[in-house]
Amino acid sequence: MNAILEKARRYNRKFQRIKTNLPGRFMMPDQQEYPCQVMEMSPGDIKLYTPVKAAIGDRIVVYIDVMGRFDGTVARLFESGMALTLQLSPLKQDRIADKLTWLTNKDTISTLEDRRHERKQPEENTSHITLPDGRSYECQIMDISISGAALTAPVCPDINTYITLGKMSGKVVRHLDNGFAVEFAPT
Template sequence: MAMPAENPKFLPFTEERRRHQRVKVNLLGRYMLADRNDYPCQVVDMSPGGMAVLAPVSGNPGERVIAYIDHLGRLEGTIARVFHNGFAMTIAATARKRDKLAAQLTWLANRHILNLPEDRRHGRFTPRNPAARLILPNGTNVACRVIDLSESGAAIGISDDQRPPVGAVVTIGKAPGRVVRHIEGGFAIEFTRLQHPDFVEDNVTGG
């Protein structure tokens, strides 16, 4: 669900801006506050150390946030400040995770600058570890095998009795997508969003 496009009113993360370059993004996701309720959100401004979120419920400064953001997966942090249509939060992450976020944000920024089409087809490859977890439309989490993989989709091996119908929305690893066709012994999925080429294998199979 898209959130209001109104520009958020908030002060910059002074210290965080000194350490990390912030970039404009447009990423949808969901988040959970201390009350454990789940809400939709839209990230509009982000760095490896923090992000600004348009959200229906802002929470309170210092409150813990767990967010699941397209392309980026699970992010944790605390609310730094609130504004009338959302909040700004810090991101708690290891140095390795921050480096990965920086690379993903650079790719996202360059993709928008270059206006790369998200439905462009990419060369497929066989993952090092084909074992993965698949979340079916009914919420069931099952084991599956990734036959091959690209930035835009994957071929999944699974038993016929567990194979979802064409058009079903599923999640393979951390990558959501839609079943586009059935193949022998499985099905093909097209990702909802184009995956970063350096991290697509980690997002789908966990490496």
């Protein structure tokens, strides 16, 4: 019975974890980097899916798309990954909580009021994108405005990659469930 109570105390969490599916990477104590997927996160801990595991007590650095960089200590290992505890200031915990809340609710909140310009669905929605290395792909324009466009294509360029859509230059600013968003460069 005491062992059960001790285990419950050890895993008692100060914060509620949010289920996510964020890509990232982490650096082991030997400076080697590996890819990972954030399965759950809170302002106090992270649960990572990764085939490569550190030892309990190891300090590692995690880089999570959208969320940023975190220093953590390996608290638990499980079959498909590991859990880390984070030591963050109350201010950074609040910021992480805000980002997690936004991530949880972003699909249900109307982003129309956040848009700088009205978006329209073009009548002719087929175009092409050109990547920095010169490769060109046909794409479909889901919607477009003066400041950017949402696209689907056979490739999904990394965020911050500069591309050309038709004759417009722009930068990939976010990945969508079925494509990516481009912000046009000022002319």
